Amino acid sequence: MPESREQQRERHRRLRKDPGPDGEWFRAQRAASRKRKVDRAAGLMPDYGSVACLVTWRLFDGRCAKCGIDSDITIDHHRPRSAGVAISPGNAVVLCRCCNTRKGDKPPEQFYPPERLWDIEIALLFAPVLVDAIERILVVHRATGWRRAS
Numbered sequence: 001m002p003e004s005r006e007q008q009r010e011r012h013r014r015l016r017k018d019p020g021p022d023g024e025w026f027r028a029q030r031a032a033s034r035k036r037k038v039d040r041a042a043g044l045m046p047d048y049g050s051v052a053c054l055v056t057w058r059l060f061d062g063r064c065a066k067c068g069i070d071s072d073i074t075i076d077h078h079r080p081r082s083a084g085v086a087i088s089p090g091n092a093v094v095l096c097r098c099c100n101t102r103k104g105d106k107p108p109e110q111f112y113p114p115e116r117l118w119d120i121e122i123a124l125l126f127a128p129v130l131v132d133a134i135e136r137i138l139v140v141h142r143a144t145g146w147r148r149a150s
C-alpha cells in the first residue's frame with residue numbers, strides 16, 4: 001500500500017524533528033528540492049528528481065566531494081547557477097554545508113585540486129546514464145505491479 005500524502009507529511013515531520021540513521025540522506029533530498037525551486041525562480045530548467053538525487057548520493061557515497069565527511073550534507077550544483085546552468089544529474093555533487101558555503105559561486109576549477117576535479121567529473125559523466133537506466137527499470141516494475149518494500 002503506497003503511503004498517502006498525509007502519511008508522507010507526517011513521516012517528513014518526524015524526520016525533521018529526529019532525522020535518525022537516514023538523516024543525512026533526508027537532508028540531501030531537501031537541499032536538492034530547494035535548489036530546484038531557486039533554479040526555476042532564476043528562469044533555469046532543473047532536471048533533477050528523486051532518482052537523480054539517489055544517483056548523486058551513491059556516486060559520492062554520501063560524502064562531501066571536497067573534504068570527505070559524511071555529516072551536515074547538502075546536494076548542490078557542480079557548475080554554479082551563476083554560470084547559467086541548472087541542477088541536473090551531470091551537474092550535482094554532494095558537499096557538506098561548510099564546503100558548500102566556501103565554494104559559493106566559484107567554478108569547480110577554482111575550488112577543487114585538479115586531481116580531485118578529474119575524479120568528480122568522471123563520476124558525473126555516469127550520472128545521466130544511471131538515472132536513465134534506473135528510470136527505465138522503474139517503468140517496467142511499475143507496469144508489472146512491483147512495489148518497493150517500505
Ligand SMILES: [Zn+2]
Pocket residue numbers: 064065066067068069095096097098099100
Ligand atoms: Zn566538506
